Amino acid sequence: MRLAAILLGVVLAGAVALAVADWRGGSAGEPPTGSTLSATYVDPDGNGRLDRGAGEALVDRSELAPSARPGRQLALFAQLSDAHVVDEESPARLPFLDRLGAPLTSTFRPQEALTGQVLAATVESLNALGPQAVVSTGDLIDNAQSNELSQALSILRGGTVDPNGGAPGYDGVQSADNPDPLYYRPDVDAPRHPGLLEEAERPFPSPGLHAPWYPVMGNHELLFQGEVRPSARTSSVATGRRALLRLDPSVEIPTDERALTPDLVDRLLSGGLPGPTAGTPPDRSRRQLPAEGVARRLRGAGDVGGRRPLLDYSFDIAPGVRGIALDAARRDGGAKGRLGPGQIEWLSRELDRAGRRWVVVFSHQPLDSFAGGRRALAVLDRSPGVVAAVAGHTHRNSIVPRRSPSGGYWLVTTGALIDYPQQSRAFRLLQTANGVALETWMVDHSEANLAGVSRELAFLDAQGGRPRGNAGTRLDRNARLFKASSIRR
Amino acid sequence: MNVVSARGLTKTYGRGRAARKVLDAADLDVSGGEMVAVAGRSGSGKSTLLHLIGGLDRPDAGTLEVAGSRLDRLTERGFTDLRRHQVGFIFQFFHLVPELTGEENVAMPTRLVNGHSSGLARARALIRELGLDEVSGRLPHTLSGGEQQRFAIARALVNEPAVLLADEPTGNLDADAARTVLRHLRAVASGGRAVLLATHDEAAAEIADRVVHLDGGRLRA
C-alpha cells in the first residue's frame, strides 16, 4: 500500500515536471518572428515604457489602383536600413556637437553602444521571416571607420562578433564618472542598467543572414560624421590617442552643411584638436576607409560582383522580380544624395533589360529628396514594371504613391535601426487580377543581446525617433499597396 | 470586676423584609479569670456577639464596655487600640497567615505594640507553654489542626489582652486536639483573663465556668 503511494507520488511529480518543462519550452522555444502584424511594442499610457501590444493589420492603399484580391506570391524580401553600427569609443566621434543643433544632429544617442547588437537581433528576426533577399539601404555603419564596417559585415555574415574598440572595456562619454549632464550614463541614470556598457563591449553571437543580402551605399559608410570626406588628418584623429572633450568656444561650426568642406575641417584640425582633450587608447583599426575601399568590401560581402567605384548594380530578388541598387552617396562630402547623368542612363538601360519583370529600386537617400534622384524618378515614371522605390536615410517610415502615365509606383522609406522604432521592413509581392499588390509590414528585432535595452533607450530619447515621429502613421507602416499594370505574366 | 459588660445589645442585619435581628437587647457580664461559653444554634448570633465585643463591628443599640472602654463611644482608632491591647481572637479556621511560620504568626501582633523585642520573648514563651517548640519554624499548611489552633491561641495572647474571644475554636478539630485546645483556654482563664467562647461543643460547655444560651437574640443563663 505504502509502496503504491510512493510510486504514485513519483509518477505525479514526473508528470508535473514534464508539464512544466513543456510549458517553458513552449514559450521560450518558439522564435519570435518579429512581425508587427501579430504584435508589436506599444506605450498606450504614455509613461515611456514599451510593452508588447496588439499588432497592426495591413491597410489597403488603393491610391494608384483599386483594391484587388491578392493571388500568387511572386517574391518575399526585406529591407534593413541605417543600422549605424558605430565605434562609440572612437576619438573621431563628436558627441558634444549634438547640442549645437543642425547640421550635426544625433551625434550622441543613449543607445549608441548597442548598435551591433541591434543589427544582430534584426538579422535574427529577418531569418525567422525567411525572405528571398535582404537589402541594406545604406548607413550600415556610422563613421566611415574600418572597424565599424568589419563589425557590421561580420554580424551579417554570422559568428562571434567583437564590438569593442580601443582598450578592453568601455571607454567613452557614457561612463558613470562623466560629469557632463547631457549624456545618459546607464550605471547611474534612469533607467538604470548597471554594467550595461561592460556588457555591450563583450563579444556576442550573430546568426548571420540566411538570405542573400544586397548593400546600398549610404553617406555614413563614406563620410566622417556622414558629412565630411575623410582626410589624412581626420583619419589620424580616429586612430589617435587623444579625444576631444568639447569644442573650443572660439570654433564656429557652419550651420550650412555645404560650408562644411574637407578643407574647413582640415583647417580646424591643423593646430591639433580644437579644444580640451583627454587620453584614449588608440586603435589602428579605426582608420577611415577610402570610398573605393568601402565599395569593394561591400561588393565582396554582398557577393554582388563588379568592380566599378560606384555601387550601382541590379539583381534578381526572385524569378520575375528585379532589384536595382543605386549609389547616391556623395564622395566629396554632404549628406544629400547625388546621381550623375551616367547613372541615370545606366538606370534606364537596366529598366529596359528588366523587360516584363517587376522592378524594385533601392537607394539610400529617397529619390525625391535630391535633383539627381528626381531625374531618376522621371525615368522610372515611364516604366510600367516599377513597383516601388525603396530608401532609408530619413530614419522615418513613409509610404507615398507616385503617379505616372504608366500606372505609377510607391515611394517607400523605412526608419533606422539605430533610432526608435528600430524596425526593419518586410515586402511580399503578390499577383492580382490587374497587376500586383506589394504587401509591406514592419519587423521588430528580437530582444537578443541587449537589443531590447537599446529599443527602450531609443524610445525614451528626447532627441530620438519617438518625439520626431519616425514611426510615421499606420499608413506608413503596414500596408497593401496596389498597382495596376499593363504587364501580364 | 467585669471585663466585659453588655447591656441591651442589639444588632440587625439586612433591611426591610430581609431584616434579621440577630441580637435583641442582650445583656452579658464576664469578669477576669472567668471562662464563659456562649451556646446556641448555628446562626443564632454567637459570632456577632463576639465580633461586637472584639470591636470588629458596632452594635445598633445598647451599651458595651470592654476592659474599661465604652465601645459604643469609641472612634475607629479607639477600636484599633482596643483590638491591639485588650482583645485576642481565635477562629474556627485558625486564620494563620500561610506565608509565615508558626512563630512568625505569633510574633506578628507584637509589632503593633511598643517593645517589640520583649514581645518576641513573650511569643517564644507562649510557644513553649503551648508545647509548640518543635514545630515553631514550620509553615501552617504542614501543621495539624490542633497545632495551628494552638499557634492561633499564642498569637491571640501575645499582646496580653484582657479578654480572649474564641469563635468555635474546636469546630474544626478532632476530639483529642479539641481537648488540648480547651485545656489551654481554661488555663488562660485561670491566668486571670476573661475568656468568652462561642461554641456548640458539649465538651467546651462543660469546661466553661458558665454557659449562656443565645436564643432569639437574647442571652439567658
Next chain:
Amino acid sequence: MIASARGAWSRLRGRRGRSLLAAAGIAAVAAMMGTATTVAYGLATGFDRAAERADLPDLIARFEPEQVDEVDARVEALPNVASRSYRQEATEVPLASAGQATSSGAVHVVGDGRRGYAIVAGDDLSGAGDEVVVERGLADAWGLAPGDRLSVAGVDARIVGVAVAPDNVAFPLASAPRVYVASQGLGAQLGADPGLTNMALIWSQDPSRLDTTLVQARAVSFGIDNLRFLTRAGVQVQLDEAAGIVIALLIAFSAAALGVAGVTLGATARAEVQRRLETIGVMRGLGFSRIGVAAQYGLEAVIVAVPAGALGLGVGALLAYGPSARLLESLNELPPGAALLAPLAGCLLVIVGLVALATMWPAWRAASRRPAEILRGAELTARPRRLPYPAGFFGLGARLVAARVGRTAATVSVLAVSTALVLLMLALATRLDALQNDPASLGKRYQLTVNGAPDSTLPVVRDVPGVAAAAPRYEASAADSFQLGETFKLIAFPGDHTEYESPPVTEGRRVQTAGEAEIGAGLANALGARRGSTIAAQLGSGREVRFRVVGIVAALGNEGRVAYVRPTRLLEGDPGLTPAIAVRLSPGADPAQVTSELRSRGIDTAAVGAATSSSREFLGVLADVLRVVAIVNILIALFILTQSLALTALERRPTLAVLRAGGAGRREVALVLAGGATLVVALAAPAGVVLERAVLGPAVADMAVDYVTLPLSADVGQITFAVLGLLLLALTAALWVARQVGRTPIAVALREE
C-alpha cells in the same frame, strides 16, 4: 444573543462603579491613541493630500526667461509627460493691502493649462482684467478674503480666490508671499510678456518613472540657463525638512501609545476577571461552557469598550485636530478632514479587540478549573513557600504578593513595559529639547556665526576673549547630478571640520583631501552611495563638482542630506561663494558676553540654533506633548499598581481581616500593601530600564529616522526620576487600597471564609 447582551448589560449596571472605572481607563488610553493618530496621520499624509488637491506637478523646472515655444518644443519631446504648463515668476514685487505691505511678493503669471494649485476659497482666475488669487498663508496673515482688494506692483487688483500649492511652505514661514495672476488679465497690465516663461510645470503619466523623464530633460537642457529642477519628491523633502524628524517621532510615539494601550487594557481586563472568579465558578456550576463563559465576559468587555473607546478617541482627536491643522497650514498642506475617520476607526477596532481578547483569555483559562475550586477562592490554591523576605508587615506584604507568582510576573511585566515607555517618552522629550536648543545635538561645536570677509574679520574675532577658535564655514546647496531630484548641502571648512562640526562617523573615515567627502546617512540612503562612490553636486552656479565618498556620518541637520568637504573644489565650482565665520567659544565662556564684545568691534553675530527656526516652535510643542504623555503613562502605571494591590487585598481579605482583628490599623495594612507594591516596583523598575535601554530606545530610534542614530537611551537622572516616581506610586497605591480595605467591616471580611 440579545438575551445574553441584555444579561451582560444588567450585570454591568449591577456593578456600575467598577464598570465606569474600567470605561474611564479605556477612554484615557483611547484619548492618547486618538491624539497620536490625529497628529501622526495628518502629518504623514498632509503633503500627499495637498499635492493631490492642488494637482501639484511632478516636476517643476525654473530657469532664466526663455521663449515658451522654445521650451515647449523640448518638454514635448520628453518621455512620460502627461501635460505641461508654463508660468512666469516675478519676485520682489511690492504687494499691499489695507495697512499691510511687503516688497518681496512673488507674482506667478499663469497661462492656459493645468494650474498646479488648489483653490480653497473663492474662485480661480477667469482671465478678467483685475483678478488675483492669493496664497492661503498671505490671506491668513493679512486677513484677506475673496472680494478684497490687493495692490500688486501698484496695480489695484481684486482678490477672487485663495489658493494652496504645496510646492513651498506658506507665508510667513516662506519669506515671499505668492499671488497668481492670469497672463491675459493682470499679467498683461503688469507688463508680462506672454511669450516668455521661466517656470515649467510638468505632470507625468507615471510618477514612478519620473526619473527617466528627468534624465531626458537634462539631456535636452543645453542652452537653457540657470536650470533648476524640483521634483514632487524633492518638494516633499523641502517641506518636511522641518517636520521630518517630528513626523517620524510621532509615528514612533503612536506605536508606543499602542503598546501602552495594549498592556493597560490587558491588565485591566485581566484584573476584572480575577475579581470575579467567583461568578465564573457560579456560571460553570450552572452549566455554562468554557466558551460560553469567555463569550459572556467578552461581550461585557465589548459593551464597555466600544463607547469608552469611541469617546476617548473622539476627545483625543478633537484635542489634537486644531493644532495639527494649523501646523499643516503653515506647511501649505491640508488637514485630513473626514479621511481621519478611517485610522480612528482602526484604532477603535484595535482597542475593542484588545479589551475583548484580554478579557476572554483569562476568563477562558479560569473557566477551565473545577467550579468548586473556583468557588473556594484563590487563597487556598496557592502553596505557600518560605521566602527570604524581611519579617514584619512590609515583608509580609512582599510575601503575600510573591505567593502569586503568575500574577506578580504579569503585573511586573506590565509595569516594566510602562516604565520603559515613560523612560522613552522622557528621553524623546529631552532629545527634542536638545534638537531645539542645543547645536551640539546636530553635531555642531560652534555657538556663534559672524558675517564678514574672512581675511579682515577672522583675526579680530580670534582676539576676542572667550573665543576658542574661528574659521570660515562654506555652505552651498547642491543637486545631485545623477539623480536630479535629490538636493543636499555641501559644508566646508578649511582644514579639520571636526573642530566645528563633528557628526559621528558610522562608516569609513574623515575627509583628508580636497576630492573627498563625508556624507550624511540621509544622503547616502537617497543616492544609494557608499564608501568609494562618487557624488556629483550641481552647484547654484550651474557647474558640477565631484567628490569621492570616504565616510558616512550620522548627521541630523537637513535630514542627513549633507556632505562635508574641503572648500578648494567647492570654490572652483562656485567662486562667488561667501563663507560665514563659525565661532567656537572657550569652555565656560558666556555667549552673551562674547556677542557684545564682538558687537563693540562692529561685528554682528547670530546664535547657532539647532533646528531651523521654523521647526523650533513645533519641536517645543511636541516635547510638551511627550511629557504630558509620560505623565499620563505614569497615571496608567498607578492604575496598574492599584489594580494589582486591590486584587491582592481582595484575595487576602481573611488574612488582612485577621491582622485587623489583632489590632492592625490602616497604617499597618498600608504597610503590608506597600511591601507588596515595593516588591513589584523593585522587580519592574530594573526590568523597565533594561527594556528601554536595550530594546525600546534603539528600536524607536531606528524606526524614527533612518538617517541618523538618535540617542534615545534614558539617562541616570531620568531613570532616578522614574524609579522614585514608581516608589511614590507604590506608596500612593498602597494608601489608596488600604483605605478601601479599612472601609470593609472586619466581621464581614471574616465571614467570607
